[in-house]
Amino acid sequence: MGAAADPVGPELLEVSGVSKSFSGVAALEDVTLRLRHGTVHALLGENGAGKSTLMRIVAGVCTPDAGELRLEGRALRLGSPGQALAAGIAMIHQELNLLPAMSVAENIWIRREPLNALGLVRHRELRRRTRALLERLGVDLDPQAELGTLPLAARQMVEIARALSYDSRVLIMDEPTSALGERDAERLFAVIRDLRARGVGIFYVTHRIDELFALADEISVLRDGRHVGTSCPRDLTRRDIIHMMVGRELSSPPAATPVQAAPVALSAHGLSLEGWFCDVSFELHAGEVLGVAGLVGSGRSKLAETLFGIARPTAGEIRIGGAAVRIDSPPAAISRGIGFVTEDRRETGCLPGLSVLENLEISALARDFVRLGFVHAGAARRACAGMASALRIKAPDLRERIETLSGGNQQKVLLGRWLLLNPQILLLDEPTRGVDVGAKAEIHQLIARLVSAGTAVLMISSEMPEILALSHRVMVMHEGRVAGILDRDLATPARIMDLAAR
Amino acid sequence: MHHSVAERPAPSAAPARLRRLPPEAGIALVLIALALAFELLGWIFVHQSFLANAQRLVVMILQVSVIGVIAVGVTQVIITGGIDLSSGSVVALTAMVAASLAQSSEAVSAVYPALTDLPVVIPVAAGLAVGAAAGLVNGSLIAATGIPPFIATLGVMASARGLARWYTRGQPVSMLTDPYAAIGSGAVPVAIFLATALVFHVALRYTRYGKFTYAIGANREAARVAGIRVGRHLIVVYSIAGLLSGLAGVLTSARAVSGQAGMRLMYELDAIAAAVIGGASLSGGVGRMTGTVIGTLILGVVTSGFTFLRIDAYYQEIVKGAIIVAAVVADQYRRRRRLTAT
Amino acid sequence: MHHSVAERPAPSAAPARLRRLPPEAGIALVLIALALAFELLGWIFVHQSFLANAQRLVVMILQVSVIGVIAVGVTQVIITGGIDLSSGSVVALTAMVAASLAQSSEAVSAVYPALTDLPVVIPVAAGLAVGAAAGLVNGSLIAATGIPPFIATLGVMASARGLARWYTRGQPVSMLTDPYAAIGSGAVPVAIFLATALVFHVALRYTRYGKFTYAIGANREAARVAGIRVGRHLIVVYSIAGLLSGLAGVLTSARAVSGQAGMRLMYELDAIAAAVIGGASLSGGVGRMTGTVIGTLILGVVTSGFTFLRIDAYYQEIVKGAIIVAAVVADQYRRRRRLTAT
């Protein structure tokens, strides 16, 4: 890491005394931070600690109630994102802010399209620039592809490319790797080191603590909207950081106990979905976690969708408890005791505008808390409140709208939605994406508890540690096929990687 | 400290209480302000009270009760993120059909000379059935083919209008029986409107039907994944909206004691306006029956107020447009202030 | 090896080529199919060719060219995720204003007796200015107050309608000068419609104006974050839509050689329908001028086709509704098949 590890560069950006509250609840209180030239300043904190809010204020997306920003000593008056961009501050947003119906190139260069003398956009030049930029990131996407049709990881790369295209002095990255596989993340790190060498100051928000030691020059921690402290990663251990974030020790996840001779809860036999995956067979036992590893785009999510009746298989069959079943819609899956937490909580998870309570209870209403069509509101609220405290969902009130919750807390709400149904089989697609270490440990414990109570869990995850910590067996997928199923003791990172990439 | 909802006390009592004010409080204030403004202007310009006139108050609601009944259905459609342009035409069609079965034996050239003086339930049931059928067509088109509600209901709008004209070749249907006419006389339409609104207020807030309706409007894809049968539910919602248009058709023909194909062709816009003034969002997921009732009343107060002040019809519309906009702006402003103030 | 999102080859080359087919190919096929259907029915029932008739082809476009001009503006509004209900009323208002400045000195009771026989640019400029002003009001209301476009344009719709009537107290304005009438005669409206569509086709596809318009409709918050001044841009888009309604008003009054307050009140729905049939999505971000032109032509073909087949006026609307729905269903079906095929 060389000189970059020395955190005393000249000061680039100063955030001082910033406060912000939403509906009377403080999200930030008197936060002061410094970002130096040519450094990576990591920002940590639990879900809802205020990291994104602070970054959005720096990027001019959101106006603070109090406090000021100084860029190279001069006070910044930021009224709009356009002004921040003009001042040299660009941001990669956590909740991707992209234009789904437009092309990759248009998304990246919006507002800076190359024009000819007549003021018309030069589409060829636009594509050329896009290709050049994506090459730098080591991504080979079609510049003309419609963004909305791309998988989440590709969209994340586009968001990164766009922020880079501004060639800004300050770059804010809010959980840029949460949707990326390791290879893409490595590429991104290389780009970050390159930018740092060129004097760019980078704010880096993440929940993957391991990344910090490879990348960060300084680490600041936010807790409940307050700045807890700033230090250098060399002086800290992983344990220290977690302690600073959550203010207590974490219990490590219980090691998965091997299941013996439990009945098969769910099995697939030669299951195929044309164009996505083919000939997938596996058995999932009650009380077992079957981890599904694989590269981004290996067809894992589509497999889960097929098991849940969102997509219909073109061949093969699904058996539950040994009997072949036809699952052609989510209600059919639910009635057979299957639950499904999808990977894209914005598109297929949250019901925005509705309260946390309504988001929690919605699936359960198909079965519980209803008599003659009327909802037993008291019972539903008690159950939801119980679930919320069991999952430690941080919300001022269950009647608060779900979109006001931090990403990690939204994730817990969606998990809670399915837990209320007590499913025998739970499909989890990236269950801890964007979830902080504390909450992640809690979710892991929860999964372990469910499993020991007999629930069968199919867990897709791109995070190797997560797969390794929880899975009894690991199914590795490669380009839509099962590359192998490994028992726990054989599942080493190297073997998994080997099967996934082949 | 890591704390969760259950452990954590509400941040502070005051803002929480403020936040719990129902969202339609703002538009209700606008309604009251409008009524008071007319009261004041009344004393200044026509030396009469606007509100202290029971007859006027009844007319005020009466004249919008048909729009109100439509709006009750349209609100539910809007909550799912859809729109129903067909209501006006469906009202006309059901009015024709219901009236044709409600003719008295005195009618000179009855549509069905053999079917006169029928008991009142028959034309009412026929009207409701035709309305529900039109709604069923809307819903099925949207659910089965995935075309935008705008197009599906636009198509049904044109077809229903054509059918309404074709039914008696444009001839009005008159000389209806007295029991049928009674449905539309006095304050009966007002009672029906308020009862309908109450029923669906309860349905939206306290039943699974209502919860699913909101969920679909909030995020259709997520609702589907959460296990809601979206298509089937949409069919139900549009059918209910159709049924209520049918009810509105019965009310109109009973009020006019005649069925006319040209009637109520533009009512869909008024009904949608009532819902949107009342806070429903055309992007779905948001809206309440109480808001819609208030939105409907605002339309009624404005209309009555203008006549009361003897404002020339030329100016009425110019001003009416401005008032609708101002009402929604005032409501928005209040809501935004509340958000930033707390 | 661990490889990334992007290294993965596109699933296969053929579907990629398929994906590049312009999205309006589907609806263009529907248009062709409709025209051929009328051709066939023509030979069977009236023993004539539907298409091999230059005059008919001109009327086919001529009769929808005013709707088409409005639809060009409305498409842009729809792409931003908005809606413009005021177009029809603005057409009526601008028609009145333009006509009142285009009267010949022969006019018996001219609106402005001192201002007759003016050069043709004056009424045209006045019409465009009034239209743009109405659009400016729409846009400013939406941008400054944040009220839904539905409400803002509904308010302007009512006010413009009132103004149009008030302007001459409902009296029609006639005896217009010959140069003014020339704007509406022959195929001039057709040329103006197609030229307008071309200009805005280029604007949407090849200018920043267009990119911003799509961006705002695709994701308003993302557009804001990317630094686009959303409010200002919306004002421009609505003003352009108003300007085009003004142009439509000039065309209508020139075609009718008279301005009438009651004219074209329902044209907003036709214009929106043309855009939506052409593939524009009311949820924003999607839509193209070529699609809108095709959507407009479909309306024209259906109207001409009915007259051609001498279909009874009572059945026309019933069938028209069904055709609009069928056209969009056919297009959707084709699109969905394409998607699953890849």
Place this chain on the structure above:
Amino acid sequence: GVSMALFDDNFLTAVRASMKDRAQQLGVQIQFEDAENDIGRQLNEIQNFIAQHVDAIIVNPVDTDATPRMTRLVASAGIALVYVNRMPADRELPPRVSFVGSDEKQSGTLQMTEVCRLLGGKGDIVVLMGELTNQSARQRTRDIDDVIARPACRGIRVVDRQAANWKRTAAADLVTNWLSGGLRPAAVVANDDEMAIGAIQALRQAQLLGSTMVAGIDATPDALAEMKAGALRVTVFQNAPAQGRGALDTAVKLVRHEPVPSFVWVPFELVTRDNLASYLGRH
């Protein structure tokens, strides 16, 4: 209080204007409402007037079949009521209720009889209808059929009839569509002058004005100008000023409890080239 069926109607606008003038002359306070062709709205307006205790209500009914209810409502409130232009369906009108207007049956009959005379009792004609739900449109169209059924006009055939909804441009488009289909009618008979003018525009464009005769109803200034120019052959004058004035005078008399006949007739008058001069400038 006055409730008009529709403001956007040229003829009704003329009726309204003359009422207003007359009210000014007599010093009567008058308030107009537009029912926008909606019977429900019209009922509301009447009820609003009653709540306001006006002295007299003048109604231009949207739907003449719905008048019995209006009659009952207004009469029971003890307010004078005058129907104007469109004849109420009431079998008999109670005291203090009158109708001022013309017999709608006359207009189409006068128009078609003249067309039939000019055609010499034979030829193909097309009919431009007003809005299909409009009473005058239906009546006038039916009159055309009745006249054709007469022995003297047996040679006339209606080859097509379509609705142009009282709109000039819609009429022009329709006629052009017909012409492009090879139709060469001997006459275009329109339910009103606006549509007749549209037909004239289309025929002029196709240079077929010489061989096709156009007939309208209403004798609007534009129509009279076209007649002067030789394009329009037949129209029918409905005396809007007389109806408006008559309605107001009747209302005033009713308020003063003076005797008034239940039906005050204002006759239709046929206008052709021969008597054109006496109508020019009468509006």
